[in-house]
Amino acid sequence: MKFIVEGITKCAPRLGVLKEIERHPNITLETPMAMLYTRGGSIPHITNEVFKLITTKSQIIQIPLVSTYNFEDVMTHYNGTIAEFVGMKECISCMTVQDPGDYTQPGHHVQDLIPLWTRHGKVLLNAKLYMILVELFKPDMYYFLSDGDTNIASPTKRVNKAVQNTVKYYKECIEIHKNSKILKNSFAMGVIAGGYNLKARKDCMDVVCKIDSIGGYLIDGLHNNGPEVEFLCAEEIKPVVEYIVENLHHTKLKAIHGCWNPVTILQLIKLGIDLFDTSYCHIVTERSCALTFSLDLSNTEEAFELNLRQSQFADDFRPILPGCACLTCVKYSRGYIHHLVTVQELLGPLLLTIHNVHHYTKFFETIRECIRNDTLRILEETITKQFNLYQNGVKEKRDEDEELNSTEVVRDEVNRTNEDNVQIPLVPTC
């Protein structure tokens, strides 16, 4: 696999392509892009049959090890790749350690081992154990093992330990990768850890960025994943991301994961980040919402997001977003989706996922077009304006609710437990 980037200005929005992918020689992917978030190997709610109904475009699926760790035994018996095993052979797979859509419990480190919180409890990983799994999964792309357990509040000691671990894993992983026949066609990416401490980031980069054969880097350790990432402020992450990008070679693919809101995504793209994921769509779907922010530079009428639980949609038979070409908007109404989410039918989040992922993919298409036409600033203004209006609305509602002494605030919905803890609803006896 090769990454080729246009333009040489650092810390600027840029266009690129991923191509010559060994298992998919005919596929070319354009960046900036978002890979498809999966849990347990499947895009939440989307089977392969539905996936083929909604898209014909090539995509990368993100396979977090934390939700697929239990496949280890069967993968030792299975000859195929992880993408084939999860029924998504038409996709390019990218293996990550943690799940961007789910909060990663901090701490619990044991010496230089990384805790992985699987469904069946804690598993401790080192580079060797991790690379065994990578060889079993045979992904098209993967990141080296890293210690990303830092955030803006992490003490220096934790940050330094994270760098120390990540550097150690890097050295071990690259050795194994170089000698692995199985992984000779996998695109390996290095990881830069070190929280918000520029000195620590530099220490990490001094080792990790020395070898030119590494095609790309993940900027890890900015947060602990999960829905909270949506509320992280772009201003807070900007200095550290800018510093890293300044010091990375411009030809390298640069990835950042997490449920960033679209406004923050645009800031990261302006800093030259190429690769993201769709975990944001997942958390929006989980709160029964649909993304409707405007992708049309001349139209700022749409709301940023619709909450389909609201009773105002009960008899609203318009599509979620008029003009949207997704299967949900073409065939199904707001009223029907409102009904499905209020009676907790599985089709509700399925229809929302189809729209949200479609809209988010369109968002990245628009971004690329705007970079090409040099209109990214207009897109940024449009979306930021809608986002701020929406945020103020949410805030006002929260204040009102607090005044009414109600505990049911929007934040609570956002923090709803992840789907793993939600039992599949049962129909009453018929």
Next chain:
Amino acid sequence: MSTKRSPLIFNVLAECATSKARTGKMILPHGEVNTPVFMPVGTQGTLKGLLTEQLEKLDLQIMLSNTYHLGIKPGVEVLKKAGGLHKFMNWNRCLLTDSGGFQMVSLLKLAEITEDGVKFESLNDQKSEIVLTPEHSIEIQNTIGADIIMQLDDVVKTTSPDNARIEEAMFRTTRWLDRCLMAHKRNDDQNIFPIVQGTLNKELRTASAKAHMERDVRGFAIGGLSGGESKDDFWRMVHLSTNILPKNKPRYLMGVGFAVDLVVCCALGVDMFDCVFPTRTARFGCALVMTGQLNLKQKTYKLDLNPIDKECDCSTCQTYTRAYLHQIATIHPVSCHLLTVHNVAFQLRLMKNIRDNIVANTYPQFVQNFMYNLYPNQNYPTWVVDSLAAVNIKLLSI
């Protein structure tokens, strides 16, 4: 008005020369239905996480929805504004709705039945009493707009020992049928099916069937069975009912959907079935196969790289292994969608096999092979042997 096509045209295309099995075509306002047919249950205006596009790909021709649930949510007003359930849920093929009565009696412990209707305390609002009358049930069903709708019936458990109550319920069901027919406002594009009641009492069931046959209706349901009675009693009542009911109208046996029951009851001359089982069992990680069901959560499937069923051409079996389904079953909603697709495909394939064998006049052999595969030691249940013998099919003993 009189030149308008009947909203139900039923033609028997082939009859088994040995048993009472028959295959036919039912033409309804929203399309054709090949019988015998199994109708999966989409309780709340959705079939368990499947897109209607997927249902069409499975070649599903008709599904069932529940009036009781739809009446509560989204409610009559929304359905009216939406222009009926077909439009609301984006399903252009046939629908059947139940009357809502049975679900009230089984879901609401406090339901009380009077001559007026089924009375119950509303769970949502301040404790108000609501009565579901035959007129009200039909009004809701007229709004939902299904191709086939059900009369409100007075349901008594088949295991009830109270003969006076059974008799009362049977006669009341016929009185309610008349009220339903009176209240029906869409006789041109919706078909009311009466329900034959009478629990396990031969005389009452006969009387019920005969009384309903005097009404101007286009098909019949056999109700009040599949509620905990013994299989010996069950098949005799089905046999008795199909013996009485006219041959030129479809017969719908309510709440039946296990493969064995379908094979036997088709031999007894039933044309339509429904059951929540195939879709419900999917949510517990179970997949239907000709020999029963696989619980994919079991450790035996952990390394099993086969599809659920090699013979099945559903999208799940074409793409996924048992081992992967084992990993995600009951954990991720996707697993429920995958198993539902397979289970619905399984039911539809079974029914197609049944129809094809009736056409080829090989239904008795089909039944023999089916039962032999299911019971390779030939330890056939007595009720299966007896019911099939009653229609001249003798099971294999090798």
